[in-house]
Amino acid sequence: MVRRPSRYSAIAPAQRLPAWLRMPIGTASDLERVQAVVKQQRLHTICEEGRCPNRGECYASGTATFLLGGPICTRSCAFCQVDKGEAPSPVDGAEAERVAEAVISLGLRYVVLTAVARDDLLDHGAGLFTSTIVAIRQRNPLIAIEVLTPDFWGGQRDEVGGTLAQRQRLATVLAAEPVCFNHNLETVKRLQGEVRRGATYQRSLALLAAARELAPPIPTKSGLMLGLGETREEVVEALADLRGVGCQRLTLGQYLRPSLAHIPVARYWSPTEFEELGSIASELGFKQVRSGPLVRSSYHAGDKDN
Numbered sequence: 001m002v003r004r005p006s007r008y009s010a011i012a013p014a015q016r017l018p019a020w021l022r023m024p025i026g027t028a029s030d031l032e033r034v035q036a037v038v039k040q041q042r043l044h045t046i047c048e049e050g051r052c053p054n055r056g057e058c059y060a061s062g063t064a065t066f067l068l069g070g071p072i073c074t075r076s077c078a079f080c081q082v083d084k085g086e087a088p089s090p091v092d093g094a095e096a097e098r099v100a101e102a103v104i105s106l107g108l109r110y111v112v113l114t115a116v117a118r119d120d121l122l123d124h125g126a127g128l129f130t131s132t133i134v135a136i137r138q139r140n141p142l143i144a145i146e147v148l149t150p151d152f153w154g155g156q157r158d159e160v161g162g163t164l165a166q167r168q169r170l171a172t173v174l175a176a177e178p179v180c181f182n183h184n185l186e187t188v189k190r191l192q193g194e195v196r197r198g199a200t201y202q203r204s205l206a207l208l209a210a211a212r213e214l215a216p217p218i219p220t221k222s223g224l225m226l227g228l229g230e231t232r233e234e235v236v237e238a239l240a241d242l243r244g245v246g247c248q249r250l251t252l253g254q255y256l257r258p259s260l261a262h263i264p265v266a267r268y269w270s271p272t273e274f275e276e277l278g279s280i281a282s283e284l285g286f287k288q289v290r291s292g293p294l295v296r297s298s299y300h301a302g303d304k305d306n
Contacts, residue, residue, distance in 0.1 A: 018268050021254065021293055065112040065148070065298045066099050068128040073116035075198040077186075081258040082116055091121065091128070100135035103143060111136060112182075112298040114148035117198070124152045126169040133176040146221075147173055148182040148297055151199055151207050166203075167210050174215040180249065181211045182221040184297060185242065188234035195228055195263065201241075209245035219287070221249035223297045228255055229266040232277075239281050249288040250281050253295035269293065 067082070070092065076084040103111055113132055118125035129147050136143055152169035174181065186192075189201045204222075211220050222242050224235065235252075242250065252274060257265050271293060278291030 018270075018293075020271055021256070021268065064103075064106065064108055065114055066102070066132070068095065068099070068113060068115040068132060069118045069125050070116060074119040075117045077196050077198075080262075091118075095128070096131040096135040099132050100139050103136050104139050108143065110144045110146070112146045112148055113178075114297075115150060117150040119153075119198070123172065124169055125150065126152060126172040129173045129178075130176045133178065144179045146180040146182060146298070147178040148184070149173060151183065151203050153199075153203055166207065167214070170207060170210055171214050174211060174218060177215075178218065180219050180221055181215070182223075182249075182297060183207050183211075184223045185238060186223070186225055187228050188224070188230040188238045189241075190234060191228055191230060205241060205245050208242070208247050212246040219248045220246065221251070221288075222247050223251035223253070225253060225255035226269045226274075226277075227265045227267055228263065232273075235277060236280055239277075239284055239286075243284045243286065248286060250286045250290070251295050251297055252277055252281070252289075252291040254293040 070089045071082065072089065073080070073082050073084050099113075113129055115125045115128055118128070126149075129149065133145050133147075136145060149170075152166045153163065183204060185201065185204050186199075187195045192199070192201045208220050208222060211218065224238060226235065239250070254269055254274075255265060257263070274291045274293060274295075278289045281289045281291065
């Protein structure tokens with residue numbers, strides 16, 4: 001395994017953590033119950049790998065986000081807590097069944113499936129999503145399943161929606177009929193190269209556009225982290241670009257630096273600013289908006305408010 005480069009290690013945090021970000025992570029019983037099952041089944045969740053501040057709340061409400069494909073990503077995004085390596089472990093053929101068993105054991109009602117980028121695999125991990133969806137539904141077809149995927153990039157260029165191979169991988173996942181397709185834009189156009197190494201702004205927009213084309217009944221969703229150096233105008237531009245490809249659901253949250261080896265926080269956006277941006281997103285036509293300092297991709301994902 002190759003650790004992330006520590007190019008940011010000498011850069012100190014921009015300022016002390018604001019009071020509105022110092023929140024409890026939930027009750028010990030909720031955390032311990034989920035952690036015990038995840039450990040028993042030898043699984044990974046982005047809730048734990050990413051140290052999500054909302055994991056206790058989500059666990060208590062019957063929601064969890066499972067990380068497929070192992071704990072090592074083939075990309076080295078500057079913001080991400082997940083370990084990076086050029087040669088991840090072989091695909092675990094029993095992972096889907098173990099995730100399904102964990103979902104049933106925990107009594108989850110809404111499950112989010114995400115995955116590390118597996119650029120080493122021919123299908124870039126698309127099959128990880130479909131096999132896990134099938135395994136969960138064999139046990140309980142009423143459980144709602146959302147997917148949060150990487151960009152599935154690679155292959156011969158196609159004039160529509162990125163590449164032919166990318167669309168085929170996307171189509172494989174959409175054919176399993178998740179209740180929502182999520183792919184995060186992560187940051188504004190200007191900062192993509194620094195923040196999302198291996199991904200691009202246009203490629204992500206193309207993936208979301210292709211999802212709307214291939215499976216119109218499935219809502220699409222995306223998210224941005226704030227605090228990486230973006231301006232308000234750039235954020236609004238990104239929101240407009242997402243609406244331009246038909247994206248229907250949105251999350252906006254504050255970036256929190258996992259360690260000194262990660263890209264530093266440029267500034268902390270206030271709760272009022274998040275509320276204002278949420279109002280702008282609603283005016284642009286997003287049907288569901290989650291905007292707040294502690295909001296993450298799966299925050300209140302299963303709510304039926306829209």
